[in-house]
Amino acid sequence: MHLELTGEDLAFQHEVRDWIAASLTDDIREAAAKAGSVFVEKAYGLMWQAKLAAKGWAAPSWPQEYGGTGWTESQRHIFAAECRRAGAPSVAPMGLRMVAPCIMRYGTAEQKAHYLPRILAGEDYWCQGYSEPQAGSDLAALQLRADSDGDHYVLNGSKIWTTHAHVANKMFCLVRTSRDAARQAGITFLLLDMASPGIEVRPIHSIAGDHDFNQVFFEDVRVPMSGRLGEEGQGWTVAKYLLEFERTSAYASGLFAALDDVRAAAAHAGLLESPEFRRKLSLAAAQVSAIEAVEAVVLSAMASQGSPGPASSILKVQGTEAEQAIQELAVEVAGPYAAADQHDARQIGSNVAPLGDGFTMMAVPRYLNGRAASIYGGSNEVQRGIVAKAVLGL
Structure with a gap:
């Protein structure tokens, strides 16, 4: 299947192609060409995202009310194809494509107002706290504890294969808030700051020799309950929604x-x-x-x-x-x-x-x-x- 481009689509294609040619610098193109995985080096990915954000093109799939483009499906396809053709890097997906849709759907008005502009501008760089040493494909087996203490949760445990945790300042994380409920019912979704005391990030080097992965340890890490996305125990529902976008x-x-x-x-x-x-x-x-x-x-x-x-x-x-x-x-x-x-x-x-x-x-x-x-x-x-x-x- 190949899209039949209308005159309007062709004009848009030329606009995108011309803008990319004028905006994509040699160093950003080199970073994309030398990326061994879906992630380019953070600094270069953010350089490209900043250019896209200034143009208003950083989040083609977002609703316009939050800063999306309002493009048609064919325009999104054209944009993606032109970026690939020109050798542009992919922007980091954890914020723009994964946690942002969840915040739009499950977040409070305060969470949307705080996080979405920062994600769009690249001010917050996210990592995903899902897998654990004993919970990979069977994610519902996760054991990272989150015990209530006043208006905070206290986290103890670890996450593994956490891509770019060593350079991220934010994490969206699945934690276990109840051991009495069914496995999925005891899971809660948190947004947390990677600078919180008690977080330790240890590198894992891949077989290709790259440092993308990490294991993250939590020792009495305090996370405000205001960082919870959705209700307590609703984390499995939020996570399934996020995984559709991943x-x-x-x-x-x-x-x-x-x-x-x-x-x-x-x-x-x-x-x-x-x-x-x-x-x-x-x-x-x-x-x-x-x-x-x-x-x-x-x-x-x-x-x-x-x-x-x-x-x-x-x-x-x-x-x-x-x-x-x-x-x-x-x-x-x-x-x-x-x-x-x-x-x-x-x-x-x-x-x-x-x-x-x-x-x-x-x-x-x-x-x-x-x-x-x-x-x-x-x-x-x-x-x-x-x-x-x-x-x-x-």
């Missing part, structure tokens, strides 16, 4: 761009002469086209009901598996260069020349980081269970 990414535009990169690199390496490689490339392209069609369904659901619903689970499975398939093709194209550890060369501003080129330098880090894509946000096995129940009625 699973709903604009996969197709990025996947098409990644496929184009693989195709160009394969042509340079002579791999397009291989019928077997062309077959795999064609299968990946067909899969991305199917994903584009599902995205249209999800965007329609968001426009009509405000949330993506269970279709987000379909998109998450399709998108992450296609992403991994394309990353595997990229490693195949990299060939012997894939064996080299080029950590120093892929640092922003590095004067170390890559072996091969930028494509081969990034193929393996993206492949390694991409293995987690079918796990985070709810494993793909869990997503298939959601689809079976909520879509197929099994």
Whole structure:
């Protein structure tokens, strides 16, 4: 499926393309090109978000009353595609795409007035406190305690795989406020300050050699009850709503761009002469086209009901598996260069020349980081269970 662009859409496309060309600096583009995962370095991601916010384009999916663009579905698609085509970085999703919709739906008037402008401007940089050492895909098994003490909760326990906790100043966090209720009923959703006394962040380095992940420890951390989002014990409902947005990414535009990169690199390496490689490339392209069609369904659901619903689970499975398939093709194209550890060369501003080129330098880090894509946000096995129940009625 490819959008048929109207004259108005074409004019918008040219406006977006011209603005990106004038606004995307070389250092921001380099940061995007050297990002091994969905997160670019914080400083460069915020630089790009600041430019978008000044233009009024930082939150295409937000309602206009909170600072959204008021774009049509086709305009959002065009914008995402043009950003990918130009090599622009993705803005950090934790604030703009994940916790913000929850604040809009479940937050008090005071919480909306405080947090939403700060998220839009990039003043608050968020991390997600969900997984624990004994609670991953079975998130309802979480044990981080939050005991009431006057107008505060006192937190004790830990979270793990907390992306960018070492550079975040805010966390949205699931805590256990009751052990007597059913597992889900005893969970509460909190917004907290990462500078609170008693929080310790310890780094976890990935197999690709990057520091994105952390384990976060809480020892008698006091969080004001005013930081609770929704009612006590309603955290599971808020979290499920948030996860719908985490699973709903604009996969197709990025996947098409990644496929184009693989195709160009394969042509340079002579791999397009291989019928077997062309077959795999064609299968990946067909899969991305199917994903584009599902995205249209999800965007329609968001426009009509405000949330993506269970279709987000379909998109998450399709998108992450296609992403991994394309990353595997990229490693195949990299060939012997894939064996080299080029950590120093892929640092922003590095004067170390890559072996091969930028494509081969990034193929393996993206492949390694991409293995987690079918796990985070709810494993793909869990997503298939959601689809079976909520879509197929099994």
